[in-house]
Amino acid sequence: LMHLTRKLIEIRSMLLSIDKSDALKLPSIVVIGSQSSGKSSVLESIVGHEFLPKGNNMVTRRPLELTLVHTPGAAAEYGEFPALALGRVTDFTAIQRTLTDLNTAVPASDCVSDEPIDLRIYSPHVPDLTLIDLPGYIQISSMDQPESLKERISGLCEKYIREPNIILAVCAADVDLANSPALRASRRVDPLGLRTIGVVTKMDLVPPQQGADVLTGNRYPLHLGYVGVVTKSAVAAAKRAKDTSSMSLARREEDDFFRTNRDVFSSQALMVGTSTLRRRLMDVLESSMASSLHSITNAVELELEEAAYQFKVQYNDRRISAESYVAETIDKLKSRVSEYTEHFRRPVVREKLKAMLDDKMMDVLEQLYWVEKRTPELTDLALQQRVRPQDVDAYWRHKLDAASSLLTKSGIGRDSTMLVAEGLRAFIDAIAQGEPFNHHPRTAERLTELAHSILRSRIGVTADQVENCIKPYKYDIETDEREWELGRQQAVQLFESEMAMCEVQLKDIRRRVGGARRLGGLIAYLKNVEEREKQRKAAILESGDGDADVTPESYRYPAAQLLDARHAIMYSDRLGTLRMRLAALKSKRCRGGPENDVLCPEAFLDVVAGKLAYTSAMFINIELLDHFFYEFPREIDSRLLYDLDRRDIEEFARENPAIKKHLELQERKDKLEEVMKRLNSLSALRSDPKPTSRSR
Ligand code: GDP
Numbered sequence: 241l242m243h244l245t246r247k248l249i250e251i252r253s254m255l256l257s258i259d260k261s262d263a264l265k266l267p268s269i270v271v272i273g274s275q276s277s278g279k280s281s282v283l284e285s286i287v288g289h290e291f292l293p294k295g296n297n298m299v300t301r302r303p304l305e306l307t308l309v310h311t312p313g314a315a316a317e318y319g320e321f322p323a324l325a326l327g328r329v330t331d332f333t334a335i336q337r338t339l340t341d342l343n344t345a346v347p348a349s350d351c352v353s354d355e356p357i358d359l360r361i362y363s364p365h366v367p368d369l370t371l372i373d374l375p376g377y378i379q380i381s382s383m384d385q386p387e388s389l390k391e392r393i394s395g396l397c398e399k400y401i402r403e404p405n406i407i408l409a410v411c412a413a414d415v416d417l418a419n420s421p422a423l424r425a426s427r428r429v430d431p432l433g434l435r436t437i438g439v440v441t442k443m444d445l446v447p448p449q450q451g452a453d454v455l456t457g458n459r460y461p462l463h464l465g466y467v468g469v470v471t472k473s474a475v476a477a478a479k480r481a482k483d484t485s486s487m488s489l490a491r492r493e494e495d496d497f498f499r500t501n502r503d504v505f506s507s508q509a510l511m512v513g514t515s516t517l518r519r520r521l522m523d524v525l526e527s528s529m530a531s532s533l534h535s536i537t538n539a540v541e542l543e544l545e546e547a548a549y550q551f552k553v554q555y556n557d558r559r560i561s562a563e564s565y566v567a568e569t570i571d572k573l574k575s576r577v578s579e580y581t582e583h584f585r586r587p588v589v590r591e592k593l594k595a596m597l598d599d600k601m602m603d604v605l606e607q608l609y610w611v612e613k614r615t616p617e618l619t620d621l622a623l624q625q626r627v628r629p630q631d632v633d634a635y636w637r638h639k640l641d642a643a644s645s646l647l648t649k650s651g652i653g654r655d656s657t658m659l660v661a662e663g664l665r666a667f668i669d670a671i672a673q674g675e676p677f678n679h680h681p682r683t684a685e686r687l688t689e690l691a692h693s694i695l696r697s698r699i700g701v702t703a704d705q706v707e708n709c710i711k712p713y714k715y716d717i718e719t720d721e722r723e724w725e726l727g728r729q730q731a732v733q734l735f736e737s738e739m740a741m742c743e744v745q746l747k748d749i750r751r752r753v754g755g756a757r758r759l760g761g762l763i764a765y766l767k768n769v770e771e772r773e774k775q776r777k778a779a780i781l782e783s784g785d786g787d788a789d790v791t792p793e794s795y796r797y798p799a800a801q802l803l804d805a806r807h808a809i810m811y812s813d814r815l816g817t818l819r820m821r822l823a824a825l826k827s828k829r830c831r832g833g834p835e836n837d838v839l840c841p842e843a844f845l846d847v848v849a850g851k852l853a854y855t856s857a858m859f860i861n862i863e864l865l866d867h868f869f870y871e872f873p874r875e876i877d878s879r880l881l882y883d884l885d886r887r888d889i890e891e892f893a894r895e896n897p898a899i900k901k902h903l904e905l906q907e908r909k910d911k912l913e914e915v916m917k918r919l920n921s922l923s924a925l926r927s928d929p930k931p932t933s934r935s936r
Pocket of ligand 1: 273274275276277278279280281282376441442443444445469470471472
């Protein structure tokens with residue numbers, strides 16, 4: 241039956257990692273006692289090593305989950321802190337140091353913490369046991385141990401002494417049991433004393449008969465009884481003997497004590513000595529575990545059913561792993577990138593660049609033609625059938641050359657490269673901000689950084705290359721009939737949409753100021769005021785009288801409306817010019833072909849813009865886009881994935897709440913299944929102690 245405890249202890253640790261609630265708990269032995277009652281000495285004598293933190297100043301601030309694993313025949317004894325990944329710690333003073341560090345790490349303001357320290361000790365000399373050591377009860381509050389701390393410790397102990405745990409109540413023989421906080425606490429939760437073992441320490445400090453009286457338990461009967469021990473601290477024993485095997489020395493002192501007083505203790509069949517205590521604890525834990533077996537099996541079965549049901553309903557039994565999530569995420573990312581190359585095919589880029597150049601062209605036209613007073617003259621020439629292009633004033637030839645050069649020298653290499661790079665950047669940013677990278681902020685940042693660094697390394701080269709390749713257009717532009725006609729048509733379209741835009745603005749203004757009539761009034765008023773202002777200024781200039789009254793007539797309309805009116809004037813002037821030029825563009829003369837370029841600068845400039853867009857797109861494609869779409873997926877592999885170790889992958893996957901939930905439920909189900917399997921095999925063993933068939 242020894243195996244039962246052992247196996248259930250393993251199951252207990254598994255259950256602890258599944259669920260912290262009480263439902264899935266197998267019993268453990270909880271050690272409580274007041275400070276200096278000898279709690280540490282008892283635990284150390286059970287383990288056979290000194291390993292607990294020592295000192296006066298509240299050295300136990302966290303619960304210690306101590307799992308003892310009996311390893312028969314093993315040469316080495318060692319401890320393990322599963323949460324710390326320190327590996328096997330064979331030096332017990334190192335264990336002691338680690339425990340001290342873990343305890344003192346609890347901030348002084350918190351005093352105690354609920355979070356248990358998990359320590360396993362493997363040794364041929366320990367029994368299979370689980371023990372929980374708790375901070376000692378404080379009896380007298382002092383300056384540095386406030387009243388609230390007393391309550392916090394009681395609260396912490398309260399949590400652990402609940403069912404199904406066994407309570408090991410440590411009291412010193414030289415202190416009246418009535419004053420033992422441990423017994424008082426245990427009586428509150430276990431009034432019949434069914435799951436409390438009393439340990440009476442320091443038996444050597446009272447006369448044997450008095451000690452024996454305490455152990456009979458007549459005053460505070462405990463079903464599981466009292467065990468008397470002498471566990472003078474190992475340190476003290478070592479000091480006395482200057483011996484390294486201090487624990488065994490302490491043990492010998494205990495043996496001596498009880499042997500000397502044999503007549504008092506054995507006559508009443510009292511339980512005394514550390515070995516008796518160990519045996520007693522093993523028996524009690526085992527029978528307690530055995531009796532929990534049935535209920536825990538039922539509880540686990542219920543939990544498992546629920547987990548399996550949820551797994552089916554929520555995830556249709558689909559299993560995932562952190563690795564599969566990472567792989568899937570990266571695959572999706574790459575295929576999204578490669579799909580996105582569609583948006584950067586050459587005709588698409590060309591169109592975008594052309595739109596940018598159209599804007600530039602309109603700016604040039606505005607600057608050189610629309611504000612030019614002689615432009616109506618040019619329009620008239622275009623509309624007249626008789627004029628031949630070579631008869632047109634050289635002024636207009638210069639004008640056209642200036643316009644063309646403004647357009648070709650407007651920094652196209654840089655602007656067009658930036659436009660495309662900006663498009664790529666926006667695409668990557670959208671990926672980084674969207675599902676699932678919104679859950680992975682650090683990875684999203686890496687991703688954008690990778691993309692940006694590729695772009696940064698290519699932008700300068702690309703811009704220079706484009707600028708270089710459009711250079712010929714800065715000097716000479718050849719245009720054939722077909723190109724001309726296409727340019728003219730596109731210019732017509734551009735003008736039409738520009739006109740439509742002006743109309744929309746005018747309509748908006750009309751609506752804002754309260755109708756066409758009111759706008760007419762506003763404009764007339766504004767023109768009137770401006771006219772008079774002009775006259776007055778002229779008069780002043782003429783008379784040379786600086787002191788004449790120059791205060792403008794106070795405006796009758798709100799300033800916002802006057803501003804609207806001013807804009808309305810501007811838009812309708814613009815509309816007039818555009819209408820005029822549109823007529824020219826549609827004229828027979830302009831349709832006549834490239835030799836009419838001077839008369840139809842819009843068509844000509846559009847041809848130029850088209851050529852610039854074509855060439856830019858070609859080189860941006862080679863220098864920027866091809867590089868980017870080649871490099872980016874490779875950078876993802878080598879810079880994003882390559883560095884990830886197992887822990888990173890787990891962490892990454894769990895950043896996504898949906899994946900975290902999925903993984904957690906899956907793990908819970910897996911663990912419960914494993915526990916169930918073990919519980920079932922235990923039950924099978926117990927209900928069938930003598931298997932008849934060897935093949936089983
Ligand atoms: P804890 O504060 O409850 O953990 O108590 P300790 O185990 O640290 O013991 C408190 C003090 O009592 C120490 O000085 C121990 O040496 C001493 N002590 C513990 N057990 C015995 C014992 O059986 N006999 C005697 N005489 N002293 C003991």
